Amino acid sequence: MHSGKLPCTLSVFPAKPLAAVTAIPQFPENSRALILEQCKTTKDINQIHAHLLKTRLVLNPAVAENLLESTAILLPSSMDYALSIFGEMEEPDSSAYNIIIRGLTYKQSPHEAVLMFRKMLESSVEPNEFTFPSILKACSRLRALREGEQVHAHFVKCGFGSNGYVENTLIHMYANCGRVEVARRVFDAMLTRDVVAWNSMFAGYTKGECWGEVSKLFCRMRESGVCFDEVTMISVLTACGRLADLELGEWISEHIEANGLQKNLPLMTSLVDMYAKCGEVDTARRLFDQMGQRDVVAWSAMISGYSQANRCREALDLFHEMQQRAIVEPNEVTMVSVLDACAVLGAFNTGKWAHSYIKKKKMKLTVNLGTALIDFYAKCGSVDSSIEVFTNMDTKNVYTWTALIQSLASNGQGKRALDFFYMMRGKNIEPNDVTFIAALAACSHAGLVDEGRSLFFSMTKDFGIEPRIEHYGCMVDILGRMGLIEEAYQFIKNMPIQPNAVVWRTLLASCRVHKNVEIGEASFRHITILEPAHSGDYILLSNIYAVIGRREDALRVRSQMRQQRIKKAPGCSLIEIDGVVHEFLTEDDGHLDFKEIYSTIEDMMKQIKSAGYEPNPADARLDAEEDYQEASVSHHSEKLAIAFGLIRTPPGTTIRISKNLRVCTDCHNATKIISRVYNREIIVRDRNRFHHFKDGSCSCNDYW
DNA sequence: GAACATGTAG
Numbered sequence: 144m145h146s147g148k149l150p151c152t153l154s155v156f157p158a159k160p161l162a163a164v165t166a167i168p169q170f171p172e173n174s175r176a177l178i179l180e181q182c183k184t185t186k187d188i189n190q191i192h193a194h195l196l197k198t199r200l201v202l203n204p205a206v207a208e209n210l211l212e213s214t215a216i217l218l219p220s221s222m223d224y225a226l227s228i229f230g231e232m233e234e235p236d237s238s239a240y241n242i243i244i245r246g247l248t249y250k251q252s253p254h255e256a257v258l259m260f261r262k263m264l265e266s267s268v269e270p271n272e273f274t275f276p277s278i279l280k281a282c283s284r285l286r287a288l289r290e291g292e293q294v295h296a297h298f299v300k301c302g303f304g305s306n307g308y309v310e311n312t313l314i315h316m317y318a319n320c321g322r323v324e325v326a327r328r329v330f331d332a333m334l335t336r337d338v339v340a341w342n343s344m345f346a347g348y349t350k351g352e353c354w355g356e357v358s359k360l361f362c363r364m365r366e367s368g369v370c371f372d373e374v375t376m377i378s379v380l381t382a383c384g385r386l387a388d389l390e391l392g393e394w395i396s397e398h399i400e401a402n403g404l405q406k407n408l409p410l411m412t413s414l415v416d417m418y419a420k421c422g423e424v425d426t427a428r429r430l431f432d433q434m435g436q437r438d439v440v441a442w443s444a445m446i447s448g449y450s451q452a453n454r455c456r457e458a459l460d461l462f463h464e465m466q467q468r469a470i471v472e473p474n475e476v477t478m479v480s481v482l483d484a485c486a487v488l489g490a491f492n493t494g495k496w497a498h499s500y501i502k503k504k505k506m507k508l509t510v511n512l513g514t515a516l517i518d519f520y521a522k523c524g525s526v527d528s529s530i531e532v533f534t535n536m537d538t539k540n541v542y543t544w545t546a547l548i549q550s551l552a553s554n555g556q557g558k559r560a561l562d563f564f565y566m567m568r569g570k571n572i573e574p575n576d577v578t579f580i581a582a583l584a585a586c587s588h589a590g591l592v593d594e595g596r597s598l599f600f601s602m603t604k605d606f607g608i609e610p611r612i613e614h615y616g617c618m619v620d621i622l623g624r625m626g627l628i629e630e631a632y633q634f635i636k637n638m639p640i641q642p643n644a645v646v647w648r649t650l651l652a653s654c655r656v657h658k659n660v661e662i663g664e665a666s667f668r669h670i671t672i673l674e675p676a677h678s679g680d681y682i683l684l685s686n687i688y689a690v691i692g693r694r695e696d697a698l699r700v701r702s703q704m705r706q707q708r709i710k711k712a713p714g715c716s717l718i719e720i721d722g723v724v725h726e727f728l729t730e731d732d733g734h735l736d737f738k739e740i741y742s743t744i745e746d747m748m749k750q751i752k753s754a755g756y757e758p759n760p761a762d763a764r765l766d767a768e769e770d771y772q773e774a775s776v777s778h779h780s781e782k783l784a785i786a787f788g789l790i791r792t793p794p795g796t797t798i799r800i801s802k803n804l805r806v807c808t809d810c811h812n813a814t815k816i817i818s819r820v821y822n823r824e825i826i827v828r829d830r831n832r833f834h835h836f837k838d839g840s841c842s843c844n845d846y847w
Numbered sequence: 848g849a850a851c852a853t854g855t856a857g
Contacts, residue, residue, distance in 0.1 A: 245848075276848045311849040342850035349851090377851040409852040416853065443853040450854095479854040514855035521856095545856040580857050613857065 185221050188214055192228070208238055215246030222251040237263075237271050245277040253281035257290055270297070272306050279312040288320040305334045311343040318347025338372050345378035357382035358391065373410050380413035384420030392417040408434075412441045419448025439471050447480035455484035459493065472504075475512045482515040486522040494519045508536055514543045521550030541575055549581040557589025576608050583617035587624055595621040616646045623653025632662050644673045648680060655683045655690075663687045678709045 192210060195201040201210070207228070215225035229235060229243050240263040247256035260278045263270060270278070275298050282291035295316075298309055310333050317326035326347040333340055341364050348356040361379045364371060371379075376395050383392035396414055404410055411434050418427035431437070431445045442465050449458035462481050465471060473481070478501055485494030498516060506512070513536040520528035529550040536543060544567040551560035564582045567574065574582070579602045586595035599618050602608045615638050622631035631650055635642050647669040654663030667684045670676050681704040688697035 241848080273848050280849085306848095308849050313849095315849075337849095339850050344850090346850055372850095374851040381852070407852095412852040414852090438852095440853045445853085447853060474853090476854045483855085509854085511855040516855095518856065540855085542856045547856090549856060575856090577857050584857085 183218075185218060185224060188218065188221065188224065204232075204236065204239075207232055208242065211239060212242045215242050215250075220250070222246050235266075235268070237268055237274065240268055241271070241273045241277065244274065244281070248277050248281040248284070253284040256281035257285065257287065260294075270301070272303050272309065275303075275306075275309045276312045279309070279316045283312070283316040283319040286320050288317075288322065291316045291320060307333075307335070307337060307340060311339050314340070314343040314347050318350045321351070323347050323351040323353060336367075336369065338369055338375065341369060341371070342374045342378065345375060349378050349381055352385070354382040354385040358386060358388060361391075373404060373407050377409055377413045380410075380417040384413075384417040387421050389421040389423065392421060405433075406435065408436055408438060408441065412438075412444050415441065416444045416448065419445070419452065422452065424448055424452045424454060437471065439474050439477060442471055443474070443477040443480060446477060447483075450480040450484045450487075453487065455487045458484040459488070459490070475501075475506050475509050478506065479511050479515040482512075482519040486515075486519040489523060491523040491525070494523065508532075510536070510538050510540050510543060513539070514546050517543065517546040517550060521546065521553060524554060526550055526554045526556060539572075541572055541578060544572055545575075545578045545581050548578065548585060552581055552585035552588055555588055557585040557587070557591065560585035561589070561591070561594065574606060576611060576614070579606075579608060579610075580613050580617060583614060583621065587617060587621045590625055592621055592625050592627065612640060612643055612646065615640070615642065616649055619646055619649045620653070623650055624656070626653075626657045628653060628657055628659045628662050632665070642669070644670045647673070648677075648683075651680060651683050655687050658687065658691055660687055660691060660693075676709070678704060681709060 188210070191213075192201070195206060195210065200206045211225055211228050211232075214221050214228060225243065225246055229239060232239055235243075240259065244256045244259050244263070247253070247259055256278065260270070260274070260281075263274070275294065278294050279291060282288075282294060295313060303309070310329055313329045314326045317323070317329065326344065330336070330340065330344045330347075341360070344360060345357055348354075348360065357378060361371075361375070361382075364375070376399065380392060380395055383389070383395070392414075396417075399405065399410065399414065411430065415427045415431050415434075418424070418430065427445065427448050431441065434441060442461070446458050446461050446465070449455065449461060458480060462473070462477070462484075465473060465477075478497055481497050482494055484490070485497060498519075501508075501512070501516075508516075513532055516532045517529045520526070520532065529547060533539070533543065533547045544563065548560045548563050548567075551557070551563065561582065564574070564578070564585070567578075579598065582598055583595055586592070586598065595618065599610065599614065602610060602614065615635075619631045619635060622628075622634060628650070631653065635646055635650065638646075647666045651663055651666040651670065654660075654666060663684060667676065667680060670680050681700055685697045685700040685704075688694070688700065
């Protein structure tokens with residue numbers, strides 16, 4: 144739009160240079176606004192600057208400041224120019240410093256803003272009430288608490304008293320530096336609080352993830368009679384999502400509708416996010432579809448809504464739609480949700496595509512994005528890629544390290560996982576409760592009992608982390624896997640917190656592997672006291688009897704299970720073939736009898752034959768009989784998924800199957816056979832663990 | 848001169 148020519152309003156300047164004038168020329172009153180409004184490019188500023196130099200108008204402080212403000216604040220990326228003008232000023236006053244500090248804070252570097260503030264004090268130029276919001280904002284951005292406190296003290300010392308702007312920025316600074324309680328003290332001490340003061344405090348609590356405090360403060364705000372605005376609602380809706388407080392969320396939703404605020408994009412995005420996080424994903428989608436305008440944040444909110452609700456296919460569908468429309472470009476945040484969906488689905492090729500897209504678009508490898516990539520590769524069994532991403536990351540936090548430790552632990556590299564755990568400690572990164580779950584899982588996979596015990600004690604002693612039920616569960620797993628069944632049993636009995644069914648189930652599974660009937664029976668009893676036993680619990684108990692030759696008992700447990708009509712959660716398998724994820728759901732409900740299992744495997748082999756492959760009948764028979772003896776319940780779908788996967792892919796292909804339920808014994812056996820018969824490497828994901836099948840055997844043999 | 852929406856590990 145702008146022609147680049149000098150704007151006609153410049154006629155306010157004299158037509159000729161005033162070389163003969165000795166006094167500093169006066170500047171017309173209204174010209175300040177005129178310059179500010181008209182300058183749109185650095186070239187404009189250049190021309191005006193030249194004119195001001197020629198006319199000596201630049202010697203007028205008001206003119207110079209005007210020029211400075213135009214350069215430092217209004218134009219993008221012209222701070223260097225502003226700094227050169229500032230450098231030419233003989234005695235810059237508070238206003239000139241304020242402009243430069245503000246420009247540096249927002250446009251160039253908050254660090255330089257702090258240095259400039261120091262220079263201001265050294266030059267004995269007194270800061271005024273306009274200086275403090277900018278410099279505090281700079282401290283806030285730098286998370287420089289000490290400097291922020293010094294500025295706060297200086298403000299008090301200057302005797303400005305109560306100033307809303309400064310106090311609001313103080314709240315922001317303290318909360319951003321992790322001192323939300325100090326922020327609250329500033330808030331409580333305020334004489335008058337306008338809506339921005341309340342909003343600053345909400346933002347502070349949001350920053351500190353104190354969602355309950357947001358909700359409580361909103362109640363107080365309504366009691367206080369201060370009217371809330373759109374910004375308030377955005378903070379409160381965010382908190383409602385985290386607290387799953389649908390009631391308050393809907394109350395705000397009605398308020399938005401009643402006041403016709405549906406045009407506010409950030410507000411509507413918060414509303415979509417709130418509904419999705421409260422489990423009302425379809426309501427969120429309806430609102431999303433109704434939005435007249437949708438930016439990358441809105442799209443990302445909806446995609447993550449699906450992803451977090453475990454509706455990963457819809458997450459990827461929506462991402463695809465976003466790509467097709469090509470109006471809004473995805474950003475780092477969008478890609479985090481996309482990768483999360485790929486990880487859950489085991490969509491390896493789609494995720495790899497996402498990674499190359501990130502590289503192609505030169506997206507920043509943020510901590511979150513890097514961590515999501517590590518997790519994605521880990522869940523698809525590609526540990527080397529996890530490590531590669533980790534190595535290429537500039538900044539890593541406790542999430543990043545934990546994701547990598549978990550990646551190695553769940554992919555059978557327990558010792559290496561622990562190496563990284565100790566490396567992390569060497570880098571002075573504090574492990575948290577989740578890190579210890581990953582580290583203990585590593586011990587369990589590597590069979591490191593002593594290491595596990597010492598980690599468990601060090602967690603409380605050295606890091607002050609109280610073990611939760613998950614940590615106790617890990618310890619039971621470590622002891623149980625190594626056959627220390629009695630010790631694991633005593634460990635559970637001595638737990639200071641009530642063991643849950645998961646802990647007992649872990650012990651039961653160990654009893655199955657190590658053929659311990661007594662403790663196995665006791666574990667089963669404990670499970671049934673705590674909750675109705677799962678089909679898997681009956682099968683574990685039945686299998687314990689079967690392996691020690693108590694066939695009658697094995698069948699008795701089986702028939703008990705049938706009598707009690709134990710509901711089995713439907714098995715769900717996802718298999719990725721040529722980049723397309725296929726989903727298979729089991730129809731069976733645990734009522735299968737052994738004949739059915741037998742025929743299922745036969746059916747599968749028939750299918751394979753009909754596709755032109757010639758299976759070895761001995762393999763199928765052997766497997767079916769083993770199943771019969773062990774009396775396992777079938778997951779048809781997995782076997783068929785594997786079979787179909789094999790049929791459609793050329794020999795030598797690596798097939799990835801991800802499951803969100805446990806892989807059952809006969810699926811495992813069938814996969815072993817297929818890997819041998821058809822010479823395929825097959826990777827099966829079972830929640831967080833991987834099973835690599837090759838040449839008829841599996842790399843992860845425990846529990847089978 | 849102050850406040851606001853999407854995202855990471857179990």
